[in-house]
Amino acid sequence: MKPAPFEYYVPRSLDEALALLAEHGYDAKPLAGGQSLVPAMNFRLAQPAVLVDLNNLADLAGIMADGEGGLRIGAMTRQRAVERSPLVAQRAPLLAETLPYIAHPQIRNRGTVGGSLAHNDPAAELPAVALALDARMRVRKQDGERVVAASDFFLGIFTTALEPDELLTEIVFPPLPPRSGVAFEEMARRHGDYALVGCAARVTLAENGKVSDSRLVFFSVGDGPVQAVAAAKTLRGQRPGPAAMRASAEAASQEIDPPSDIHASADFRRHLAQVLARRALTRAVDRASALR
Amino acid sequence: MRAIGSSLPRGDAVGKVVGATPYSGDLSMPGMLHAVTLFARRPHARILALDLGEAGRVPGVVCILTAADVPHNRFGLNVPDQPVLCGPGDDEHASRVRFVGDKVAVVVAETVEAAERARALIRVEYEALPVVPNPVAARQTGAPVLHAAHPDNVLLHYRVRKGDTLAGFAQADVVVEGEYSVGGQEHAFLQPEAGLAWLDEEGRVAVACAGQWAHEEQEQIAHALRLPDERVRVIHPAIGGAFGGREDISVQIVxxxxxxxxxxxxxxxxxxxxxxxxxxxxxxxxxxxxxxxTRDGRLVAAEVELVSDCGAYASTSTKVLGNATIMAVGPYDIPHVSIDAYTVYTNNVPSGAFRGFGAPQSHFAAESQMNKLAAALGMDPVELRLKNALRDGSLQVTQAPMPAGVSMDHVIEQCAESIGWRRTAQGWQRPAAAQPDSPWLRRGIGFAAAFKNIGFSFGYREHCWATVEIHGGGDIDRVVVRCAGSDVGQGAHLAFQQIAAEALGIEAEKVEIVSADTATTPGSSGSASASRMTFMAGNAIRGAAEKALAMWRDEEDRPVIATYEFNPPATTPMDDMGRSTPNFTYGYVAEAVEAEIDTETGEVRVRRVVCADDVGRAVNPQQVTGQIEGAVVQAQGWATIENFVQRDGLVLTPHLSTYLIPTVRDIPDRVDSIIVEVPDPLGPFGARGMAEMPFIPFAPALTAALHDATGVWFDHLPLTPVRVLETLDEQA
Known part of the structure; x- marks a missing residue:
């Protein structure tokens, strides 16, 4: 199919883009990599009256070091660039580990980091990773800027804290605390398809080797990235042996409320969540322990 | 210079890769109209009334075809039990829809948009009827009768009795029992159905479409339109894959x-x-x-009951059932055999031809039985197979001797050795799979073998025509081969070219193929199916070429033209004991699979496949390898990821986002194609058919590998992760 008719703008500056968004409000949709929006338009699931194409805004793309161990990624940075960046591998290994799971190389060549985060598909990997890493979203509008924490950014299915006149311009990944390890797991019926279940884990160890902090974020199990808060808490203060991790993973799988569809039942997703969470936590702990 | 045996490049490759080749959906003509189909989209209902009023008034609509417009409203490849269009009227048969894809109307308009708009305005009044969701429900007393001629909904029952199974089982030291089920599969060819029809310069109704058998389509169109065959012309332009999925009529008649x-x-x-x-x-x-x-591994008796879901209409179900019957105990010589096979009407999408044609299903059961028997006997599975493999002269389950040229043992040995089976003093021994570090990952190696008929079976009068024209003076400048056989993407026309060149002793580039147009190709070639095209057309082309060459030498006239009809040895239908000469020849294949299973998530990964396929003579080795790799991948899809789900007659997987087929990242890490060449005494230059064979043993070889990995048998396909986990849990 072909999309419904729409007006199309190619702003040459961020200010111009923000002005267009301010002018058209809810009628407008920013176009980043187009890997979700364009198919949705072709199926007429989305029918924006105005498209604001961000692809000429070179300033919005780029990967930069941020202070001691942090990272800043422009919203229009292609996913493939993030995947291949040595700086990302060094400063945000969770991102580097996750990127190859996102669809296929052809899609990552076009798809952007900001586009995926702003779209907030419940089956998308990047929102879960952003939440696991306590990312901060830099958001601009015509007469202002604000920074939104990941935990306040993802509000529900395809919904974020962005107002229609706002644009996500940059994502800041703060440095991980010392003795932290991360890991990512997902399972799909077919490589590159939406995951049946996926999860991102982050574990920080205290000097005595016990868990001081942990984070477990699932995707494809709810309305967006789903943090298993209670399950992560059960690990805190524990020595991270196999039993503790199994218990935490088990608790996590009970904490989520996954959907059923043609590819997997809720029960099966719950089972997978427990298996993947245990594996991710185990790997994260191994990595954290290696840093002690 | 030999034309046969060299991997000449495909003449059609570049055009297809760059998108220049027109497929039937790309064709256009001046003044062309567009048609869309109104599908019933309900599994079982009576059509009480049809109101075209509003639809007919949509600007641009030229006509709306309904059941009343079809002169002879029945069609079908083997049994004409399917209405072309379903609609209200005196014909009770056509007044009912029996599956979601039954067609109710075809709207013809100046534009696709107008046709679609009108289609949405057609009012159909349905009376819902109880749905027959599967063969078990269909055979219950009181089940709705789907076809009046079959009050028990059983379209066909085959009964085979060879020897005396009671006496046979009495001799058995070990008896293995098993229940198996396999799912449907969507062909998912690249090109969805499409066609263009017009009245040609001779006033014939011409249809350009993607099919597998131009002359049969011509006959079915003529039958439905009540026209003499010669008033209908069928042309096959480039075809985007078939796999059996184009054997039935789709858009042609309407x-x-x-x-x-x-x-x-x-x-x-x-x-x-x-x-x-x-x-x-x-x-x-x-x-x-x-x-x-017996304890020493001699098969003495086998008993099989099999039931196939025919779906709403016969399609090729009777023929598939025949194949499934004669392969129900695998490629083995067993003195006492009893088989009962049923194909049963339901309200599901009809079942029909698909690469393997009943052989993959039956070999899954038969080869799983062999693997279990080997385990029960404490015998290596290759050893057990070699002890019992069919040989020249072995009696089939139909009590006819195997045709000459049986290479089953040879193929099994080649395959086994290639993946590391060792011959020891105690017999053959399976190699051990190297185990990965993760405790939840287990690897194993499994084995299976198969045979499959080449050509049509059970008394069908199998034949193929070809004409060869030789142009030139003293030397041969140019050769035109006319043969109707369709190139559905498998490379048949290149094989035709190479066989003609070989027979004439010339370069293949001098040979031009004129094909798949009932107006320009002399007679039927039969279908591009049953692994028969190279075998049948090859023999016809070779015969015509040799005849033409003799004329070229003896006569002055130029060009010389010779036509030849190839007729293989006759076959016979099964009698009430299953006695028959079912086929004139077979192909033989063995496969070993190394697979990895994640025992916590149920994921199955195929690491390596070794396929040894006796092709008799590889006309074009690269094309043969392509067929082996393609078949293995398609079989892997059927066994693992592809899951055609129907519930109460509704299709729950009608898109490629819900019906998943493997991508390049899901296929085996490695496929080793071993081309075995034991000449077929009847084949052109010894060639056998081969396109289906590598599909057949894959699934049982995979489940054998999973058993080697886990000690658990997997008897139901597809191996979805949830089913794998449930099976592991049950047998733990």
Whole structure:
């Protein structure tokens, strides 16, 4: 199919883009990599009256070091660039580990980091990773800027804290605390398809080797990235042996409320969540322990 | 210079890769109209009334075809039990829809948009009827009768009795029992159904479409339109894959009718969803098996009951059932055999031809039985197979001797050795798979073998025509081969070219193929199916070429033209004991699979496949390897990821986002194609058919590998992760 008719703008500056968004409000949709929006338009699931194409805004793309161990990624940075960046591998290994799971190389060549985060598909990997890493979203509008924490950014299915006149311009990944390890797991019926279940884990160890902090974020199990808060808490203060991790993973799988569809039942997703969470936590702990 | 045995490049490759080759959906003509189909989209209902009023008034609509417009409203490849269009009227048969893809009307309009708009305005009044969701429900007393001629909904029952199974099982030291089930499969060829029909310069109704057998389509169109065959012309332009999925009529009859009615060219292209609900699938089947052997591994008796879901219409179900029957105990010599096979009407999408044609289903059951028997006997599975493999002269289950040229043992040995089986003093020994570090990952190696008929079976009068024209003076400048056989993407026409060149002793570039147009190719070639095209057309072309060459030497006239009809040895239908000469020749294949299973998530990964396929003579080795790799991947899809789900007659997987097929990242890490060349005494230059064979043993070889990895048998396909986990849990 072909999309419904729409007006199309190619702003040459961020200010111009923000002005267009301010002018058209809810009628407008920013176009980043187009890997979700364009198919949705072709199926007429989305029918924006105005498209604001961000692809000429070179300033919005780029990967930069941020202070001691942090990272800043422009919203229009292609996913493939993030995947291949040595700086990302060094400063945000969770991102580097996750990127190859996102669809296929052809899609990552076009798809952007900001586009995926702003779209907030419940089956998308990047929102879960952003939440696991306590990312901060830099958001601009015509007469202002604000920074939104990941935990306040993802509000529900395809919904974020962005107002229609706002644009996500940059994502800041703060440095991980010392003795932290991360890991990512997902399972799909077919490589590159939406995951049946996926999860991102982050574990920080205290000097005595016990868990001081942990984070477990699932995707494809709810309305967006789903943090298993209670399950992560059960690990805190524990020595991270196999039993503790199994218990935490088990608790996590009970904490989520996954959907059923043609590819997997809720029960099966719950089972997978427990298996993947245990594996991710185990790997994260191994990595954290290696840093002690 | 030998034309046969060299991997000449495909003449059609570049055009297809760059998108220049026109497929039937790409064709256009001046003044062309567009047609769309109104599908019933309900599994079982009576059509009480049809109101075209509002639809007919949509600007641009030229006509709307309904059941009343079809002169002879029945068609079918083997049994004419399917209405072309379903609608209210005196014909009780056509007044009912029996599956979601039954067609109710075809709207013909100046534009696709107008046709679609009108289609949405057609009012159909249905009376819902109780749905027959599967063969078990269909055979219960009181089940709705789907076809009046079959009050028990059983379209066909085959009964085979060879020897005396009671006496046979009495000799058995070990008896293995098993129940198996396999799912349907969507062909998912690249090109959805499409066609263009017009009245040609001779006033014939011409249809350009993607099919597998131009002359049969011509006959079925003529039958439905009540025209003499020669008033209908069928042309196959480039075809985007078939796999059996184009054996049945899709758009052909209604397009011919629309062109006849409007006098203008009419084109129709199905969407992927229409394709998936509109054409037949591989047969889902269930099996109950008993197999007995003596302690030293000699098979003495086998008993099989199998039931296939025919779906709403016969399609090729009777023929598939025949194949499934004679392969129900695998490629082994067993003195006492009893088989009962049923194909049963339901309200599901019809089942029909799909690469392997009943052989993959039956070999899954038969080879799983062999693997279990080997385990029960404490015997290596290759050892057990070699002890019992069919040989020249072995009696088939139909009590006819195997045709000469049986290479089953040879193929089994080659395959086994290639993946590391060792011959020891105690016999053959399976290699151990190297185990990965992760405790939840287990690897194993499994084995299976198969045989499959080449050509049509059970008394069908199998034949193939070809004409060869030699042009030139003293030397041969140019050769034109006319043969109707369709190149459905498998490279048949290159094989035709190489065989003609070989027979004439010239370079293949000098040979031009004229094909798949009933107006320009002399007679039927039969279908591009049953692994028969190279075998049948090869023999016909070789015969015509040799005849033409003799004329070229003896006569002055130029060009010389010779026509030849190849007729293989006759076959016979089964009698009430299953006695028959079912086939004139077979192909033989063995496969070993190394697989990895994640025992916590149920994921199965195929690491390596070794396929040894006796092709008799590889006309073009690269094409043969392509067929082996393609078949293995398609079989892997059927066994693991592909899951055609129907519930109460509704298709729950009508898109390629819900019906998943493997991508390049899901296929085996490695496929080793071993081309075995034991000449077929009847084959052209010794060539056998081969296109289906590598599909057949894959699934049982995979489940054998999973058993080697886990000690658990997996008897039901597809191996979805949840089913794998449940099976592990049950047998833990």
């Amino acid at each position: 397009l011919a009718l629309a062109a006849q009615k409007t006098g203008r060219p009419v084109k129709m292209v199905w969407t992927r969803e229409e394709s998936i609900i509109g054409h037949h699938k591989r047969h889902p089947m269930t099996y109950r098996c008993r197999t007995g052997a």
